[in-house]
Every structure is written in structure tokens, then in C-alpha cells.
């Protein structure tokens with residue numbers, strides 16, 4: 001499953017050990033919220049980057065206090081129909097100021113890229129092939145947005161009036 | 168009305184290109200039907216019993232003549248020559264070919280129309296009082312806010328995969344003509360004690376298999392904060408709405424399960440945080456949009472004698488139409504004319520291409536180029552000079568569109584039912600036709616008076632049967648259609664869900680049963696008492712007795 005980051009296929013340095021599997025000796029690991037809460041000290045003692053793999057029914061508030069610990073938050077889409085991670089992504093970026101990698105994992109395909117990108121995801125573990133070319137097309141299919149989000153591409157309401165002010 | 172600027176144009180064209188690519192990937196086999204389904208649904212394209220059905224958005228029901236002509240062109244070029252006005256102020260085409268949809272959408276884009284978010288689990292096309300900007304009882308025109316909501320909700324990245332569809336309606340009038348209380352969110356423009364104008368926000372109404380009346384969660388919301396408040400409601404719903412069972416996924420179930428007060432508290436808590444960072448629409452942007460909804464250039468002299476009384480006295484048929492289909496306008500000398508699409512024996516809401524063009528011409532000539540679609544599946548010419556009404560009526564008559572039955576028993580709301588819909592358990596169109604044929608006599612209808620009769624072809628309730636004064640729900644038992652009657656429903660400011668009156672009737676007996684209900688009312692009513700008031704006084708029993716006495 002290719003990882004797309006910053007518009008290119010990226011090497012994935014992260015390991016995602018199952019909850020009952022032993023932690024790898026070294027290298028960045030992403031663990032579940034349960035494991036983080038259970039093995040916090042052990043994980044911190046590893047002195048390697050930590051990431052969190054978050055289920056879609058988890059509320060951001062449940063781990064917001066620990067955000068400084070993580071360099072990766074992976075939000076899971078059990079199915080593309082589950083829209084909860086979009087809210088979680090915006091809350092992480094816009095409310096909690098999270099600036100690390102925000103990765104979409106699970107049922108992720110090109111027709112969701114735009115929405116995800118707009119909500120603050122910057123990495124995508126895609127489930128289907130032909131992904132990069134599709135991604136590049138998908139993110140530029142729509143260039144105009146009616147609503148402000150944390151995404152630096154501004155919303156139309158502001159755009160229009162920035163233009164008006166410049167004239 | 169709102170006009171696209173270059174940004175809106177560019178957006179809609181990009182969306183057409185995006186969908187063209189999705190259709191191409193479907194046709195090449197790159198996408199399976201399962202993968203394609205959510206994509207086409209985001210563009211109003213359903214797979215029905217016989218063909219694809221495309222639902223085109225008519226934002227808050229407002230149309231120009233040019234747009235109406237394009238809808239006629241689409242009916243001719245891509246369909247069998249007609250279209251169907253829906254209960255959400257949209258238009259549906261029932262005989263569409265998938266390969267032609269991208270071209271059809273490109274044609275629509277030329278007249279600033281689209282099919283975005285007319286289906287799928289997203290914020291649907293927003294609806295409004297169909298008399299907006301014209302009604303005599305209006306506090307303020309709701310269309311400015313509808314347009315703001317339309318733009319905000321269009322491809323909203325956070326809210327395009329909600330637990331279920333989400334419907335918002337806005338009204339600015341004292342009388343609720345937009346069925347606010349059966350929407351996921353109903354927004355009522357109101358005045359607070361200080362005399363400021365803002366919004367009352369109601370949440371959790373809906374029909375379907377668990378009908379519910381919306382509850383007010385905020386009595387007064389300052390105007391400038393509408394979007395941040397809506398965003399807060401949607402965020403709470405997106406995170407907490409049930410996703411384990413599609414029949415329990417609407418926000419009404421969340422309201423029901425946690426209680427309106429608890430939900431209101433959560434929304435307020437979210438809102439306190441959302442407000443801080445929320446980039447509200449700049450004031451200049453609100454003002455820009457508002458200019459599009461400025462009143463048309465009414466003639467101040469139109470108020471003087473219009474010759475209307477003379478015409479009324481001379482032509483009793485015109486007089487009847489006037490009484491039934493014409494409403495008071497806020498501007499002296501003007502009136503609001505409803506064009507009934509409920510012809511005797513016809514399909515409720517159907518309109519053919521020639522009629523669309525005729526109506527477009529009339530809107531241009533008599534109504535400042537403006538038309539409305541209503542959730543009762545009729546059309547409206549919102550700004551007609553009183554002095555023009557007689558001529559308008561004559562032209563309508565020539566096209567079979569001067570039917571004087573607005574609000575009467577034959578002004579039936581009916582969903583497509585088994586004739587088109589793949590979810591139907593029974594036919595609804597033939598029942599509507601049979602009832603309108605049975606009550607053909609307009610004088611009799613007039614005597615029966617104001618009566619809302621709504622028919623759905625299955626429990627999904629697209630035909631709004633729960634809120635019909637008389638509601639009919641088509642069901643199926645062992646392969647045979649039968650019809651359940653509900654009484655006492657209403658969608659207005661005193662919204663109520665109808666009560667089931669008893670066992671269902673067969674297709675043969677349903678029209679007779681409706682007649683029995685009506686006769687019971689006629690026997691028991693007090694002078695001048697409309698059906699719905701008589702029902703409120705009498706309750707279900709006398710109707711039940713008469714309906715089942717013979718059995």
C-alpha cells in the first residue's frame with residue numbers, strides 16, 4: 001500500500017505493531033490509544049519517534065493533552081463512508097495546533113483526497129493502485145472552496161474580497 | 168436572484184469535469200458500480216427501476232426564465248420530454264442515460280445550475296419558503312441566508328460523509344410554508360425582544376420511518392453567527408450520529424436518544440470554541456450576496472385601480488382561480504400566483520417541455536423573470552402586477568396550467584412510487600390520479616376546502632404522508648399493495664405527525680376510504696371549520712368508526 005506525502009510516493013519509516021505484538025527494538029512506532037495509555041513509560045523510554053493510530057470512534061479530546069508526544073497521527077477510515085476522521089483532522093489542526101504528520105489510513109481512495117487534504121491530512125496510505133497519478137489529478141480537480149478550513153488554500157468568501165480590495 | 172461570478176462558474180465547470188472523469192472511469196471498468204455509487208450519488212444520480220434518474224438542484228426553489236428554458240431543453244434532449252418537480256423544490260428526470268450525464272451537467276452549468284448534493288449523505292440542497300421576497304407576512308427574505316448556506320455547504324470537506332442525508336430549510340415569514348419542523352435543521356428568521364433580527368434554530372425533525380417534529384435548540388441566534396452555529400451542529404452530528412444502522416442515523420434519532428436539551432448544550436459548548444477561530448463570512452461578502460436579492464423594480468403606480476374587480480365579475484372561472492391560487496404580496500399592486508401542476512388525472516408535479524417554456528415566457532413577461540418551485544410540487548410566479556393577472560390567467564389556461572386547486576384535495580403531493588422508484592412497496596401516482604379523478608368537481612373540492620393529501624410509495628415517506636391532513640402510505644403484503652391512512656398530520660407552524668387510523672385498504676378501496684373520511688368531515692364540521700381543525704376537535708374516532716363500520 002503506497003504512502004503519498006507532499007504529492008509524491010514516500011518511504012514509510014513507521015511501524016504499526018499490533019497491540020499484543022512486542023515493540024520493535026528501534027525505529028518510529030505508531031500504537032493504539034489503549035497501548036499508549038497502558039505502556040506510556042515504556043514507550044517514552046524508547047527514545048524513538050512515537051505515533052498514534054486512532055480509531056474513527058475516538059474523540060480527539062481523549063488524547064489531545066498528549067499531542068506533544070506524537071510526530072504522527074494516523075486516522076483510520078474503516079470505510080470511506082465513515083466521515084468522523086474529517087472532523088478529527090480539523091480539530092487536531094485547527095483547535096489543538098497539531099503540526100506533525102496527519103495520515104489517512106484504511107479505506108482511502110483518490111475520490112476522497114480533496115476532502116481529506118482540505119481538512120488537514122498531509123499523508124495518505126492509499127488502498128488502491130495507480131495512486132500517485134490519480135492523487136495528483138484529484139487534488140487539483142477543484143481549486144475553489146466555499147468554506148474556510150485550516151487548509152492554507154483560502155475560502156472563496158475571503159478570496160473575492162481580497163481581490164476587491166486589491167482593485 | 169443570485170448570479171454566479173467567475174469563481175462560481177469556474178467551480179461548477181470543475182465539478183462537471185471531475186464527474187466526467189468519474190463517469191469515464193466507471194465506463195472503462197476502472198471503478199466498480201459499488202465504488203461509483205457514492206460518487207454518482209454526490210451528483211444526484213440514482214439508479215432506478217428502468218433507468219438512471221437525475222435530480223437537478225433548484226437552490227431554494229428559485230429559477231430564472233433562462234434556467235427554466237434549459238430545463239425544458241434537458242427534458243427534450245436527454246429525457247422523454249418532461250420533468251418532475253420534487254417535494255424538495257428540485258426537478259427530477261426519470262429517463263437518463265449515464266453516458267450523457269456529463270454533457271447534461273455541462274448544459275446546466277451554462278445556466279448556473281448543477282446537481283451537486285441533491286442526494287448522498289451530505290448537506291442537501293437547502294430549501295426555503297417559496298413565497299420568499301414576496302410574501303406579505305415576511306419579516307425578511309430568507310434567500311440571502313439560503314444562498315450563504317448553499318455556498319458554505321457545497322463540497323464541505325468535513326461534512327460530505329455524514330451518518331445520513333441532512334436537510335436544511337429556512338423561512339423568513341410568520342407563517343411556515345417551508346415545513347421547517349420536519350427538517351434536520353429548520354431556521355426561522357425572527358425578531359428578539361430588542362427588535363433585532365436573527366434566527367430561531369430547530370433541530371431533529373424528519374419523516375421516514377421514524378417521523379419527528381424538530382425541537383428548538385436556540386431561540387435567537389445573531390445573524391452574523393449563522394455559519395459557525397451550523398458548523399457546530401454538523402460537527403456534533405458528524406461525530407456522534409449513529410453509523411451502525413442507517414435507519415437510526417438521522418440527527419432526529421440523536422436528538423431523541425440524548426434529548427434536545429443535552430444536544431443543545433453540546434452544540435453550545437462546541438460553538439463557544441468554533442466561534443473563536445471561525446472565519447465568518449466578511450460583511451462585504453454578505454452585502455455582495457444580499458444585493459442579488461434586492462426587490463425587483465416594482466412600479467409604485469401599480470397600486471391604483473388594476474381593473475381586477477371588473478375582470479373578476481366578468482369571468483367567474485378567473486374569479487375562482489384568483490381566489491384559490493393567488494396570494495397577497497408585500498408590495499401594493501402586486502400578487503403571488505401559484506401555477507398548479509396537479510391537473511385532473513395527471514401526475515403530481517409533472518411538467519412537460521412545452522409547458523416549461525410557456526411558464527418561462529410568462530415569468531419573463533409578468534414576474535420580473537422569476538419563478539419558484541414549491542415543496543407542494545407546484546410552481547409560483549412571485550411578482551405579478553395585479554393588473555396583469557387576467558392576461559396571465561388566460562395564457563396559463565391556454566397551456567392547461569390554470570388549474571384552480573391550490574390547497575384543495577386534488578393538490579396532492581405524491582412521490583414517484585412503484586412507477587419509478589426501486590425502493591417502493593406500492594404505486595403512488597395511480598392512487599393520486601384516481602383521487603383527483605374522484606374529486607374532479609371543483610365546486611365540490613371548494614366546499615371541502617383546505618386539505619392536504621399526501622401519498623408515499625413506501626415507509627421512506629418522500630411523499631410526506633406523515634404531515635398530510637390525510638396521509639396515504641403504500642405498503643405491500645404478500646405481493647399485494649395496500650394503503651394505510653393517517654389523519655391529522657401537518658407541516659406548518661403547528662407541525663404534527665398524522666395518526667394511523669386503522670388497518671390498511673386495498674388499492675381498489677383506498678379512494679372510497681378517502682371519500683368516507685371526507686364525507687365524515689363534511690357531516691361533522693362546524694360552519695367554516697377546515698378539515699384539520701375539525702380533526703383536532705373530533706379526534707380519530709368518528710373517522711375510524713365510519714371507515715370500518717361497513718367491514
Ligand code: SF4
Nearest residue numbers: 582588591624625629
Ligand atoms: S417514499 Fe419510497 S417509493 Fe416513494 S420515492 Fe421515496 S423511496 Fe421511493
